Amino acid sequence: MKMKTYVARRLGFALFSLIGLSILVFYLARVIPGDPVMMMVDPRTPPEKIEELRHALGLDKPLYLQYFFWLEDVFRGDLGFSVYTKRSVTSDVLEYLPASLELVVLAALMEVVGSFILGVLAGAYAYKWPDNLVRIISYIGISIPSFVWAIIFQLIFAWQLSLFPTGGTLDVPSPPPVTGFTSLDSLIAFRFDAFVNFIWHATLPAFALCIGGMAQDARIIRSGMVENKDKEYIAMATSQGLPKRLVMFKYLLKPSIIPAVTVMGMDIASMLGNAFLVERVFTWPGFSKHAIDAMLMKDLNTIVATVMVIGIIFAMVNIITDIIVVYLDPRIRLMERGE
Amino acid sequence: MEKIRLFKRIKQSPRWESFRRRWYKFSRSPLSIAGLVISAACIFIGLFAPYIVPYPEHGGFFSNYADKFIPPFQSSKYVLGTDYYGRDVLTRTMLGFQYSLMMAGVVLSLVVAPGVILGLIAGYHKGTWIDMAIMRISDIFIAVPPLVLALAICSVLEPNIFNAMMAVSLMWWPWYARLTFNVSSAMRNEYFVQATEVMGASTFHIIFKEILPNCLGPILTKVTLDVGWVILIGSALSFVGLGAQPPTPDLGTMVADGGQWMPERWWPSMFPASAIAIIILGFNLLGDGIRDMFTE
Numbered sequence: 279m280k281m282k283t284y285v286a287r288r289l290g291f292a293l294f295s296l297i298g299l300s301i302l303v304f305y306l307a308r309v310i311p312g313d314p315v316m317m318m319v320d321p322r323t324p325p326e327k328i329e330e331l332r333h334a335l336g337l338d339k340p341l342y343l344q345y346f347f348w349l350e351d352v353f354r355g356d357l358g359f360s361v362y363t364k365r366s367v368t369s370d371v372l373e374y375l376p377a378s379l380e381l382v383v384l385a386a387l388m389e390v391v392g393s394f395i396l397g398v399l400a401g402a403y404a405y406k407w408p409d410n411l412v413r414i415i416s417y418i419g420i421s422i423p424s425f426v427w428a429i430i431f432q433l434i435f436a437w438q439l440s441l442f443p444t445g446g447t448l449d450v451p452s453p454p455p456v457t458g459f460t461s462l463d464s465l466i467a468f469r470f471d472a473f474v475n476f477i478w479h480a481t482l483p484a485f486a487l488c489i490g491g492m493a494q495d496a497r498i499i500r501s502g503m504v505e506n507k508d509k510e511y512i513a514m515a516t517s518q519g520l521p522k523r524l525v526m527f528k529y530l531l532k533p534s535i536i537p538a539v540t541v542m543g544m545d546i547a548s549m550l551g552n553a554f555l556v557e558r559v560f561t562w563p564g565f566s567k568h569a570i571d572a573m574l575m576k577d578l579n580t581i582v583a584t585v586m587v588i589g590i591i592f593a594m595v596n597i598i599t600d601i602i603v604v605y606l607d608p609r610i611r612l613m614e615r616g617e
Numbered sequence: 618m619e620k621i622r623l624f625k626r627i628k629q630s631p632r633w634e635s636f637r638r639r640w641y642k643f644s645r646s647p648l649s650i651a652g653l654v655i656s657a658a659c660i661f662i663g664l665f666a667p668y669i670v671p672y673p674e675h676g677g678f679f680s681n682y683a684d685k686f687i688p689p690f691q692s693s694k695y696v697l698g699t700d701y702y703g704r705d706v707l708t709r710t711m712l713g714f715q716y717s718l719m720m721a722g723v724v725l726s727l728v729v730a731p732g733v734i735l736g737l738i739a740g741y742h743k744g745t746w747i748d749m750a751i752m753r754i755s756d757i758f759i760a761v762p763p764l765v766l767a768l769a770i771c772s773v774l775e776p777n778i779f780n781a782m783m784a785v786s787l788m789w790w791p792w793y794a795r796l797t798f799n800v801s802s803a804m805r806n807e808y809f810v811q812a813t814e815v816m817g818a819s820t821f822h823i824i825f826k827e828i829l830p831n832c833l834g835p836i837l838t839k840v841t842l843d844v845g846w847v848i849l850i851g852s853a854l855s856f857v858g859l860g861a862q863p864p865t866p867d868l869g870t871m872v873a874d875g876g877q878w879m880p881e882r883w884w885p886s887m888f889p890a891s892a893i894a895i896i897i898l899g900f901n902l903l904g905d906g907i908r909d910m911f912t913e
Contacts (some may be wrong), residue, residue: 291756298757303769310773363814370663412789421898423849423854425889433887551762560878570857581769589761595647 279476287601292593296586300352303585304345307578309443326587352586358579362572367583370568375587376458377447378564380552381487384480389488393538396492397499401534404504412496419493428486432559434541435482442482445561450475468613483560487552491545495538504536536607547592575580639910649906654843655899663718666711666718675704676712676719678864689884700875700885710892713868715737716861717896720782720851721844727786732793733836737824739794750800755791763852769860770836778867781860789843795840801833834911842904852893868893 331511332338339347351358357367400412422430436444445450447460455469464472506512507530514523554566563569565584643649667673680704680707689698689706697707732909739751758766763785770784776884802812805828813827852869854860861867863874 291753292760294753295760298754299760302757306770306773417898417901420901421845422890422894425853426872426894429872429879429886431891433880433883455641547763548762551764554768556854561711566872570768570859573768576772576856578773582774585761585765585769587884588765591720592761 281535282315284392285597285601288597296589296593298591300349300460300586301345303353303582304348307582308343308344308348314331327405359554360572360577360580362577362580367579370580371565371583371587374563374565375570377460377562378442378550378557378566379591380459380476380481381562381564382546382549382553383482384477385484385487385549387548389492389545389606390485390542392488392492393495393499393542394535396496397538398503398526398531400496400500401507403501408588409500412500416493421553425559427489428483428556428559429484431486443479445559446471447479447563448475449479465593469482480562483556483562483606486559487556489543489550490550492554495542495545497520497536498541500539501536506530506534510541528549532606536603539603540599543595543602547595547599550588572585612617618883619705620775625634639857642908643910646747646909647904648902649909650901652902652904652906655895656903657713657897659899660718661858662711663714665738666715670708670711672705675708679704679775679864686878686882691886692722697888698717698884701878705906706888709866710868710889712866712894713871713892714888716778716867717841717848717851717893719843723782723849724786724789724851725840725843728790729784729793729836729840732790733797733829733832735790736794736797737801737832740798741805741820741824741828743798743802748798748802751794755794757797758788760793764853767850767854768857768859771854776859776862778855778861778865781851785847785854789847792843793836793839796835797832800835803830804831819850834907838904838908838911841900841907845900845904848893848896 323424329338337344349572355368359372360370363370378616387562396412397567403409431442434444446462450469452460453464453469453472456466458465460476461473464470464476512525512530515529516522520529550566553564556562557564557567558570565587569580569584570574572584636769662669664791666677670676679702684695684699684703685701687695687699687703690696691698693709695705697705697710700707700709703709725807736753739748767781767784767788770787771781774780774784776800803823810823810827813823818827848868851860852872853865855869858873858874863870869875871889872886872893875882875889878885
């Protein structure tokens with residue numbers, strides 16, 4: 279029961295932040311750039327015409343009422359009209375978002391697997407050469423920004439060695455769209471060639487996206503393991519003659535990954551931001567690339583929609599991370615119960 | 618005589634002693650020293666770049682198509698090669714340090730004080746409406762990745778380096794509020810705080826004279842690490858074209874600008890890219906060293 283209240287409270291906070299964010303973004307898009315009506319019409323339009331248009335669009339109402347009208351539209355799924363693509367923003371979001379999400383999910387999987395392998399290796403061989411190697415890798419991984427990784431990977435693996443494509447999503451005919459997610463669509467249509475081809479295209483951008491977070495998480499897992507190694511319960515498990523591998527994975531790893539999971543969740547959530555840069559390098563036809571193009575064109579409705587959509591995904595990832603942490607860490611559950 | 622006595626007093630004071638111990642701990646780690654050296658070198662280049670670069674005029678609108686795309690390490694005139702306009706890559710990269718460090722300096726000097734003060738106030742009043750108000754408002758600004766909102770703000774305003782600094786600052790203060798809140802709210806129930814309360818000290822005194830000095834370690838660590846992250850975000854904004862605009866020799870702008878001649882002419886973008894990496898690496902190592910210095 280306590281778990282439910284915890285989740286409900288987290289949802290409440292998230293909802294509050296999102297409402298605050300929507301006010302901030304509304305202010306950003308409607309107030310800072312100047313009068314929206316004047317931006318729409320020819321400067322030579324007579325003033326009566328302008329007033330008429332203003333009234334027709336509801337822009338003569340007070341600002342807070344305009345905000346509520348806008349919010350009402352958002353809840354009906356109407357995000358406005360895009361000046362850049364000349365169609366509704368909602369259909370743009372639905373078209374471009376899946377590709378970005380696929381990239382982020384692949385990057386997240388890579389990050390989790392990679393940081394586990396590196397972190398456990400470094401923790402198991404602490405202060406020996408694998409540990410030092412992982413330390414060097416992680417310093418390099420952290421210091422080079424994702425868009426620079428993207429350029430380096432593109433230069434080496436795509437241009438020089440031709441192991442991977444330089445950009446795009448598919449070389450083969452695309453599967454019939456059902457969900458909008460290319461990977462799922464190709465599986466639904468039993469087009470495994472398209473699926474493999476898609477993953478092959480996504481590997482480099484996803485790796486560029488996750489490498490910084492991977493390096494950071496590996497170090498957190500490593501320091502957690504080193505810290506817990508000296509705990510008495512580990513000494514007890516070892517002295518009872520449990521096999522080393524069992525002690526390692528069952529007793530040592532589980533408490534050590536808890537702090538890493540929190541950071542991993544934050545990393546994965548912020549990949550949505552870094553995807554803005556990586557998608558640009560690899561001409562990945564995702565949401566972020568579309569959003570940047572719209573931002574350069576000052577397409578206000580798309581800008582607002584971008585921030586809100588990413589805010590919602592961000593909040594969801596954070597809540598899921600919190601739930602995983604509570605699930606992994608019985609101490610938090612007990613604390614919630616007031617023990 | 619007076620001076621010597623003063624010096625002796627400083628050397629005997631507990632503050633000097635604890636500094637000496639921390640410095641000893643710091644100097645024992647080669648990685649921390651490397652971080653200190655790299656960061657100091659970056660700051661030096663950033664401060665004096667206009668006076669030490671070989672071709673100061675290559676920083677702006679300048680073209681010399683006769684020398685265009687000279688590869689690196691081949692001509693003694695242009696060690697790191699030249700770009701499309703025949704501008705020296707070394708000169709422009711060194712000038713780029715200036716913009717990156719200016720970005721970090723301006724953003725951090727704008728955000729640290731308000732963030733820390735709000736965090737202290739919220740931490741001292743933990744569990745009251747003051748805490749709720751401050752922390753929930755700061756949550757709004759971290760409800761999206763900082764890069765996304767900074768991009769949105771820069772695109773609504775005119776994209777230039779000044780607006781980029783303002784946008785990043787607006788995104789950055791909540792992290793300081795959060796950090797200080799966590800440290801100070803844990804300290805709020807310590808005996809020394811309660812003792813000062815009982816003695817009738819003012820809230821101002823408790824917050825700034827009792828709690829703040831004990832939060833300085835984590836704050837200093839974060840400031841050092843953040844130099845790298847702010848530079849990263851600033852260069853990312855320039856990279857997508859919403860920060861500094863060409864021909865400003867900003868590192869991110871140069872990476873993006875040189876990207877169009879990849880893969881054959883890699884040097885106009887790869888050298889600025891490595892410069893970004895070196896700055897971030899230096900301040901990361903330094904920050905880790907400072908963190909170790911403050912953990913007992």
